[in-house]
Amino acid sequence: MHLVKMHGLGNDFLIIEDHEAQKITSIKDFAISACDRHFGVGGDGVILILPSQKADIRMRIFNSDGSEAEMCGNGIRCLAKYAYERGLVPDPILTVETEAGIIIPEIILEDEKVKSIRVDMGQPRLESGEIPITLDKERIIQEPIEILGKAFYFTAVSMGNPHAVIFEIPDQWQTYGEAIEKHPLFPRKTNVEFVRCLSSNQAEVKVWERGAGPTLACGTGACAVLVAGALNQKLNRKAEIRLPGGSLTIEWSSKNQHVYMEGPAQEVFHAELSEEVYELWTLHRA
Numbered sequence: 610m611h612l613v614k615m616h617g618l619g620n621d622f623l624i625i626e627d628h629e630a631q632k633i634t635s636i637k638d639f640a641i642s643a644c645d646r647h648f649g650v651g652g653d654g655v656i657l658i659l660p661s662q663k664a665d666i667r668m669r670i671f672n673s674d675g676s677e678a679e680m681c682g683n684g685i686r687c688l689a690k691y692a693y694e695r696g697l698v699p700d701p702i703l704t705v706e707t708e709a710g711i712i713i714p715e716i717i718l719e720d721e722k723v724k725s726i727r728v729d730m731g732q733p734r735l736e737s738g739e740i741p742i743t744l745d746k747e748r749i750i751q752e753p754i755e756i757l758g759k760a761f762y763f764t765a766v767s768m769g770n771p772h773a774v775i776f777e778i779p780d781q782w783q784t785y786g787e788a789i790e791k792h793p794l795f796p797r798k799t800n801v802e803f804v805r806c807l808s809s810n811q812a813e814v815k816v817w818e819r820g821a822g823p824t825l826a827c828g829t830g831a832c833a834v835l836v837a838g839a840l841n842q843k844l845n846r847k848a849e850i851r852l853p854g855g856s857l858t859i860e861w862s863s864k865n866q867h868v869y870m871e872g873p874a875q876e877v878f879h880a881e882l883s884e885e886v887y888e889l890w891t892l893h894r895a
């Protein structure tokens with residue numbers, strides 16, 4: 610099986626095209642084994658590039674625990690670069706069908722090379738039913754929650770996938786992140802962003818991802834931080850979101866309310882997975 614490893618700010622993915630993906634019997638088991646950093650290839654998730662009836666191509670994203678997510682911001686930049694450079698799409702502006710709807714990445718070229726990818730991420734969803742969250746309130750903005758004996762305030766934003774944004778970075782943020790991910794308030798679990806605003810144009814963020822744990826970056830998470838920051842008058846509608854793996858520029862347009870994310874994507878290596886390894890992984894998971 611042929612796969613390509615890519616990353617967006619250190620948030621890393623195994624990219625697999627449709628004809629190769631058809632060889633996989635259980636994508637959940639495959640994602641767990643392949644993403645293992647010791648016994649597998651290593652990655653935060655697996656991305657499948659599939660044909661689409663509604664857009665140029667379709668993306669499916671599976672976290673390293675095998676769960677499927679609706680959207681992935683860093684992943685869609687990787688997919689866009691992959692698809693453009695291999696001629697899977699004709700134009701630098703492409704449409705991608707995701708479980709969160711149609712998303713539109715635009716390849717930004719410099720000297721005919723891909724410099725960055727700017728993605729129209731669509732409008733954020735703020736209604737509690739759309740997050741989803743089981744609180745009887747229209748929107749969840751600076752809502753108190755007690756986690757492991759500590760009081761937090763969080764703002765809930767969906768970028769197709771759920772995010773809980775907290776304007777504080779506690780020492781034990783990973784422990785709190787894991788507990789919030791699985792809190793019963795979130796029936797589909799949640800990604801968690803811990804934020805320190807450095808100014809109205811810059812924020813530092815630590816991310817605990819649903820289904821993957823701490824990652825070096827999260828594109829949808831950065832978008833959720835900007836939206837939550839603007840809603841709480843902590844950030845302007847355009848800001849640099851600094852993640853452990855690097856920065857993303859995020860803008861929430863006041864014209865169409867769409868969120869735009871710009872950042873890089875990098876190819877790391879190609880791999881051929883032997884039948885022997887695939888069988889070993891299958892046995893290991895059985």
Ligand SMILES: N[C@@H](CCC[C@H](N)C(=O)O)C(=O)O
Binds near residue numbers: 680684821824828
């Ligand atoms: N890292 C991604 C988000 C991947 C999915 C997420 N873990 C979820 O389950 O929602 C990003 O860059 O957005």
